[in-house]
Amino acid sequence: MLVLGTNVWLTLVVVPALFVARDAHAGPAWTLLVGAALVPLVVGALTGSSSWLLLGFPAALLMPLAVEPRLVSEHLGSPLAFTVAAAGIFAHCFGVATLLMPPAPRPHAVRALAAPLAPRWRRRERLYAAFALLSFLLAARLVHAVNFNARNRAYLRELYPARETLIVAVLNLGALALWAAIFHGCFLWLLKRHREGDRDLTYELRQLRADAARTTPRPLFYLSVAGALLFMGLFAALRYR
Numbered sequence: 001m002l003v004l005g006t007n008v009w010l011t012l013v014v015v016p017a018l019f020v021a022r023d024a025h026a027g028p029a030w031t032l033l034v035g036a037a038l039v040p041l042v043v044g045a046l047t048g049s050s051s052w053l054l055l056g057f058p059a060a061l062l063m064p065l066a067v068e069p070r071l072v073s074e075h076l077g078s079p080l081a082f083t084v085a086a087a088g089i090f091a092h093c094f095g096v097a098t099l100l101m102p103p104a105p106r107p108h109a110v111r112a113l114a115a116p117l118a119p120r121w122r123r124r125e126r127l128y129a130a131f132a133l134l135s136f137l138l139a140a141r142l143v144h145a146v147n148f149n150a151r152n153r154a155y156l157r158e159l160y161p162a163r164e165t166l167i168v169a170v171l172n173l174g175a176l177a178l179w180a181a182i183f184h185g186c187f188l189w190l191l192k193r194h195r196e197g198d199r200d201l202t203y204e205l206r207q208l209r210a211d212a213a214r215t216t217p218r219p220l221f222y223l224s225v226a227g228a229l230l231f232m233g234l235f236a237a238l239r240y241r
Contacts, residue, residue, distance in 0.1 A: 001099060005041040005057060013037055013064050032089040037061050044096075053096045058089075079148055131155050131187050138182065142175040 013034055037060040044052030145152060146168060153164075160167045211218070 001053060001092075001096055002041065004088070004095045005045070005053070006038070007084075008088045009037055009041070009061065010091050011088050012061055017068075021061065033064050033067065037064065048100060050096060050100050053100075054078045078147060079144075082143070082147065126192070131191060135179075135183055135187050139179050142179055143172075146171045146175050 017034055037057070038053045040056030040060050043049070105142075131210060147153075156167055223225050
């Protein structure tokens with residue numbers, strides 16, 4: 001975790017600070033601000049806290065970038081540099097999520113499956129891979145349209161000549177929000193529907209869980225009890241008249 005986080009810190013903050021903003025912010029305050037981004041990383045690595053590693057550390061990385069936007073606009077101006085930085089951030093988040101994942105409970109018994117994988121499960125694997133690829137391509141297309149499309153950047157430069165970098169940052173946040181909404185509303189919805197399988201069986205199981213969670217019987221129960229008492233009384237009346 002420390003190695004992956006340090007790599008992200010060097011890529012996004014230290015290296016561009018040395019070559020881009022060295023003259024503009026050459027002082028103790030700038031050095032302290034750059035070094036402070038490592039504090040959440042160290043704290044998270046020592047305590048094993050996912051909040052420090054996945055929220056505090058990325059937020060601390062944004063502080064130098066907010067003070068000097070050229071760290072991002074000039075250093076990550078090419079698709080290759082942006083891809084390398086994005087790969088480092090993804091590796092850090094994936095590594096933290098993998099290392100901090102709680103261990104799965106040990107099964108009571110293990111039985112090897114001799115039969116080959118059923119065709120329907122192979123189709124599901126292909127669908128899952130296709131969904132993951134489509135979500136990646138959508139994110140890449142949004143990033144390219146905002147940051148590397150020459151026509152869009154020229155239009156933004158014409159509209160906001162002195163604030164192009166800030167507008168691009170806002171558009172990146174908007175692209176991230178749009179991708180998250182589409183991912184949750186489309187991709188995850190499809191995966192959930194596909195995972196649930198039989199709709200009728202899923203509905204019946206959901207109804208059974210809801211009935212089991214009820215603290216009072218359903219009206220049909222009281223109607224059945226009343227009917228049973230009525231027939232018992234009728235039986236007793238016919239028996240002893």
